[in-house]
């Protein structure tokens with residue numbers, strides 16, 4: 174292992190930009206700097222680039238070009254979906270169904286709505302992080318206006334039964350949103366086959382730039398024709414179909430689209446390669462480290478996600494010791510956050526707080542090599558051994 178090269182294993186947090194994406198980005202900044210709303214040729218050039226971007230994204234998820242709306246992030250897309258649908262459809266009902274393992278970008282707007290007259294059902298999940306579709310269906314009332322369930326979880330990698338959820342939502346004539354920030358570009362997604370009405374995505378999780386996102390909004394013929402069923406959250410110019418004002422980030426969007434296109438092309442190979450590396454890590458850690466278990470589902474999980482609990486020690490200490498060895502991973506332990514609360518996802522799958530504190534998330538990506546994984550697998554066990562010697566928690570072992 175080259176000493177100077179950092180082993181980055183935190184691709185679920187963010188990714189480096191792909192060199193091919195950077196090329197497109199650089200070119201677009203130079204060539205397409207015009208405001209896509211301007212009448213002159215520089216504006217029209219930018220507008221044309223934007224149309225092409227929209228077309229390409231649409232083709233990648235089997236959507237209509239005009240149903241693609243660009244935003245500033247996954248967080249903005251999630252907020253626009255939740256708050257926008259809630260505000261616009263209040264007269265139809267005030268009930269929203271989501272899960273207890275959503276990203277904060279869904280959880281927090283739902284909590285806000287709950288304080289403001291909406292009823293939110295946070296569906297529990299099983300020990301793997303899966304929602305129960307029967308329970309989902311039982312929770313639907315005539316006041317339910319929206320179901321929002323994430324495609325794949327960012328911490329434990331569990332992939333939810335999206336097709337079944339889409340079918341249920343369609344049968345009951347309820348709008349279905351999915352946060353696909355961790356899934357788009359990693360596993361195949363077809364919004365029509367899956368009956369998805371709204372889908373959030375973000376560029377920086379798939380080797381694109383930070384600060385660029387997308388919301389797919391099924392519009393033509395939506396259910397009983399609620400027409401424009403989303404209220405904008407910001408007011409200003411008329412960009413993005415009056416739904417999302419602010420001068421459009423044409424270069425960022427070109428880069429996002431290039432990133433998506435690359436991800437789609439490499440997907441079959443990457444799924445195979447990363448799944449093998451993922452399972453090698455899971456196998457190695459659970460075999461070779463005592464009191465270590467997998468979090469999330471063994472097979473219904475993202476190809477690039479490993480999440481384990483290593484009992485009797487703190488995730489933070491492992492993260493810092495690994496960083497000292499030039500390895501970057503993350504933990505659902507949260508001594509870094511003010512609340513000292515461990516991850517709500519790990520608690521939702523039934524982990525004891527102390528086991529959540531001992532969690533380690535290792536997420537792989539395009540630039541991860543087998544050599545890097547071997548290096549990580551060699552460095553972790555002695556760290557665990559050393560920390561356990563120091564840990565007061567080990568007393569609890571019986």
Ligand SMILES: *Cc1c(COP(=O)(O)O)cnc(C)c1O
Pocket residue numbers: 185186245246247248249251276278323325326327352353354355375376377378384385386
């Ligand atoms: C990262 C992430 C987000 C937020 O996306 P940003 O572009 O960073 O705002 C939302 N949902 C999930 C599941 C994520 O992993």
